[in-house]
Amino acid sequence: xxxxxxxxxxxxxxxxxxxxxxxxxxxxxxxxxxxxxxADEVRLKMETHVGRPFSRETLDRDIRRLFATGWFxxxxxxxRSIETGPGAAVVVLEVLENDVLREIRYxxxxxxxxxxxxxxxILKTGEYFAPWKVKLDADRIxxxxxxxxxxxxxxxxxxxxxxxxxxVTFTVREGPRxxxxxxxxxxxxxxxxxxxxxxxxxxDTTIWNILSRPDFKAAQLDDDLKSLVGFARGEGYLDAKxxxxxxxxxxDKKGVDIHIQIEEGIRYVVDGVEIQGARLFSVNDLYKxxxxxxxxxxxLRNLDRDEQYIVDRYRERAYxxxxxxxxxxxxxxxxxxxxxxxxxEGEKVYVGRIDFVGNHRTKEKVxxxxxxxxxxxEFNKILLDVAMDRLKGLHYFExxxxxxxxxxxxxxxxxEIVVEVLPxxxxxxxxxxxxxxxxxxxNLQFGGTYxxxxxxxxxxxxxxxxxxxxxxxxxxxxxFTGEAFAGAGQIARIDLQPGLRRSRYEAxxxxxxxxxxxxxxxxxxxxxxxxxxxxxxxxxxxxxDFGHRWDEFVPILPGKLDxxxxxxxxxxxxxxxxxxxxxxxxYFFFDDHVVHGYSVAGFWKRDYAIAVGxxxxxxxxxxxxxxxxxxxxxxxxxxxxxxxxxxxxxxRRNSRVFPSQGFVSNVSYEYAGYPFGGDFDFWxxxxxxxxxxxxxxxxxxxxxxFETDLRGGFAQEHYYSENxxxxxxxxxxxxxxxxxxYRTVSPKERGNPIGGNIQVLASAEVTFPIIRPELFGRxxxxxxxxFFTDWGTVVAHTRDFGDFRWSVGFGVRLxxxxxxxxxxxxxxxxxxxxxxxxxxRQTVHIGFDFGF
Numbered sequence: 001x002x003x004x005x006x007x008x009x010x011x012x013x014x015x016x017x018x019x020x021x022x023x024x025x026x027x028x029x030x031x032x033x034x035x036x037x038x039a040d041e042v043r044l045k046m047e048t049h050v051g052r053p054f055s056r057e058t059l060d061r062d063i064r065r066l067f068a069t070g071w072f073x074x075x076x077x078x079x080r081s082i083e084t085g086p087g088a089a090v091v092v093l094e095v096l097e098n099d100v101l102r103e104i105r106y107x108x109x110x111x112x113x114x115x116x117x118x119x120x121x122i123l124k125t126g127e128y129f130a131p132w133k134v135k136l137d138a139d140r141i142x143x144x145x146x147x148x149x150x151x152x153x154x155x156x157x158x159x160x161x162x163x164x165x166x167x168v169t170f171t172v173r174e175g176p177r178x179x180x181x182x183x184x185x186x187x188x189x190x191x192x193x194x195x196x197x198x199x200x201x202x203x204d205t206t207i208w209n210i211l212s213r214p215d216f217k218a219a220q221l222d223d224d225l226k227s228l229v230g231f232a233r234g235e236g237y238l239d240a241k242x243x244x245x246x247x248x249x250x251x252d253k254k255g256v257d258i259h260i261q262i263e264e265g266i267r268y269v270v271d272g273v274e275i276q277g278a279r280l281f282s283v284n285d286l287y288k289x290x291x292x293x294x295x296x297x298x299x300l301r302n303l304d305r306d307e308q309y310i311v312d313r314y315r316e317r318a319y320x321x322x323x324x325x326x327x328x329x330x331x332x333x334x335x336x337x338x339x340x341x342x343x344x345e346g347e348k349v350y351v352g353r354i355d356f357v358g359n360h361r362t363k364e365k366v367x368x369x370x371x372x373x374x375x376x377x378e379f380n381k382i383l384l385d386v387a388m389d390r391l392k393g394l395h396y397f398e399x400x401x402x403x404x405x406x407x408x409x410x411x412x413x414x415x416e417i418v419v420e421v422l423p424x425x426x427x428x429x430x431x432x433x434x435x436x437x438x439x440x441x442x443n444l445q446f447g448g449t450y451x452x453x454x455x456x457x458x459x460x461x462x463x464x465x466x467x468x469x470x471x472x473x474x475x476x477x478x479x480f481t482g483e484a485f486a487g488a489g490q491i492a493r494i495d496l497q498p499g500l501r502r503s504r505y506e507a508x509x510x511x512x513x514x515x516x517x518x519x520x521x522x523x524x525x526x527x528x529x530x531x532x533x534x535x536x537x538x539x540x541x542x543x544x545d546f547g548h549r550w551d552e553f554v555p556i557l558p559g560k561l562d563x564x565x566x567x568x569x570x571x572x573x574x575x576x577x578x579x580x581x582x583x584x585x586x587y588f589f590f591d592d593h594v595v596h597g598y599s600v601a602g603f604w605k606r607d608y609a610i611a612v613g614x615x616x617x618x619x620x621x622x623x624x625x626x627x628x629x630x631x632x633x634x635x636x637x638x639x640x641x642x643x644x645x646x647x648x649x650x651x652r653r654n655s656r657v658f659p660s661q662g663f664v665s666n667v668s669y670e671y672a673g674y675p676f677g678g679d680f681d682f683w684x685x686x687x688x689x690x691x692x693x694x695x696x697x698x699x700x701x702x703x704x705x706f707e708t709d710l711r712g713g714f715a716q717e718h719y720y721s722e723n724x725x726x727x728x729x730x731x732x733x734x735x736x737x738x739x740x741x742y743r744t745v746s747p748k749e750r751g752n753p754i755g756g757n758i759q760v761l762a763s764a765e766v767t768f769p770i771i772r773p774e775l776f777g778r779x780x781x782x783x784x785x786x787f788f789t790d791w792g793t794v795v796a797h798t799r800d801f802g803d804f805r806w807s808v809g810f811g812v813r814l815x816x817x818x819x820x821x822x823x824x825x826x827x828x829x830x831x832x833x834x835x836x837x838x839x840x841r842q843t844v845h846i847g848f849d850f851g852f
Contacts, residue, residue, distance in 0.1 A: 047061060102125060122136050242262055350428055396438065419432060646669045740805060
């Protein structure tokens, strides 16, 4: 059979079909609506070109691409686009161009100036105007005002366009700034108003903040309602509901009273607790320190604490992969729960490698010596936390990149230190990768000081807390940028204080690890010049001190005084004094006090330091008045002093800058003269104990703090010296006994103070916040009030101990913000209730210390 005619027919059919389906070529591309750009500029942005086959998919991509340039508010294909064949296609685009934004105006803004309003703006002059950005900026400005309490603010944007470009005007109607008057809770029975108030960020107006009344912030109130629900459930009210009942505005719209409805529901109670999976510890050992027990409320807050307690017990023993899960079973009787702890212990883990990242300036050995964990040792999570606290305490670092937080092991405790835990070479090993970011460690201050003792003085102080004596600069750039003389963890300081009555100049150098041993060495040189009542003292000297500090962590659970202390007396008497004077009253009468840190076993292991030092001084007594005491003439001219001093201290304060809890104690013994040389033979014993306690924490976080300060000193001449030199005796008054003049509390000769051999001083002070605004992202007690009482004496012999002075008074503590610096100013008004006839009164005591 001949198939040729059939094949020809099929070929002709396929060819004609293919020809019919071939897309037409693009004949031309037209763009309508252009005012700013040319058609050629638009065509260059397109894949569709003249002479190429037309494609709907390609044209759709072109439209999206043109819209993404920001040139246009709208781009679409015109209905006049023609697709014809077999000739060609004509593509017609209709566009609506965005104008170039020439100007942004703000009208009516008084609270914020133009630069503050425009901070963070999406709209930018010189860029193409996009209408959708206007609404975003209007919302941004509104939120900015709402954050500062302008609840009635309205932002109206208007747009205008000329041949030169677009102008956007934001008209601001600020309205009054709204302050919160009162916050009232309704319906709460088991939860007190004070507890609920502490759970909120919004605060009401009280006598403590009447001068800086809190702003009303609607967004913050919404967050507070969620926090109140969380707080109620944390106390065991699992079905609690919280909502705003009413906002009562004042007639002038400047104030609002917030009424919050609390629906507590039933408080859930624990019927039984079971612990499953515990092998390392006995069930009773874990159970005895749990807070959620049978008969107790099923409080989620305590449940979280118990979970952390169990996990920490295991991680302290290197079981860092432990999982402790509370599984509640709700019983048929409503409000009753049976709790089961399911513990998966995992395996013991050891430390592999320890590496640091980001310390381009600080030497690695400076960081490694702060680590309490070493490779090959058991992975003790508690010791790791303490090591991180030690690294943070160096104050070398600034917050790291927040992107690292997601890689951190567990919650980020401090933004300065981020710890990654990675698999080690062995199955039971974990490597530590510690991220840090170098910050500024140098400090330059210049300004002034004033005190009762020294009067007015200038101040210039230079400190480098991460000094390296042998890191010489390779260029001037390194010297001025701080890259030189830095990185070894040493401390160098120069302090110049020239004054009218007293001048002091000092330079010091501290090596905290001598030859890489945990022994510190401090070298210091001083020049001192002061005018007293009837003579002038010039002192030039130097000192060298060696010390050692213990600050290993001793985990102590919050609670009352350890029972161990009741079985000891000597060596722990200062604990009992502090506890009796401060902590017992606070524990029973105030709501925000935790007594801890008095374990006899742990007392000598944490923040305890000892030191031994030698000092040598050349003392010149000159410009002696004719009526000066005989003891001044006895030391007229040049004298030499040589002594050795032993120090011991323990510091359990929660902060060394602004302590609100804990105590610090110091005891010292100084021996001068034979066999160390010098012109005087004597010895001194000194003691000081300061205790701090938070009596109450207000809703805004401000703390009412009770402080006690006990000081004692005893000095005695020996060998060839008949008397203690007048410039080494004790004096009181001024800052140490307010209400009396500086150095006036002392034995006297012809009415002039000559100092004593024995000093006993005590003071008690209560301080409270008055004005506490938010500055630099944190709340600052700009103004604190104080009530105090001082008591004490300085005598020559124990038989004179009847001459005690006593004063009371009040004062203020100011922290004046000056840029990023805070200037502390202290003003006290003291009134002596008991004094000696020849004591000189001084009612006002002022002190300040500022720098730039």
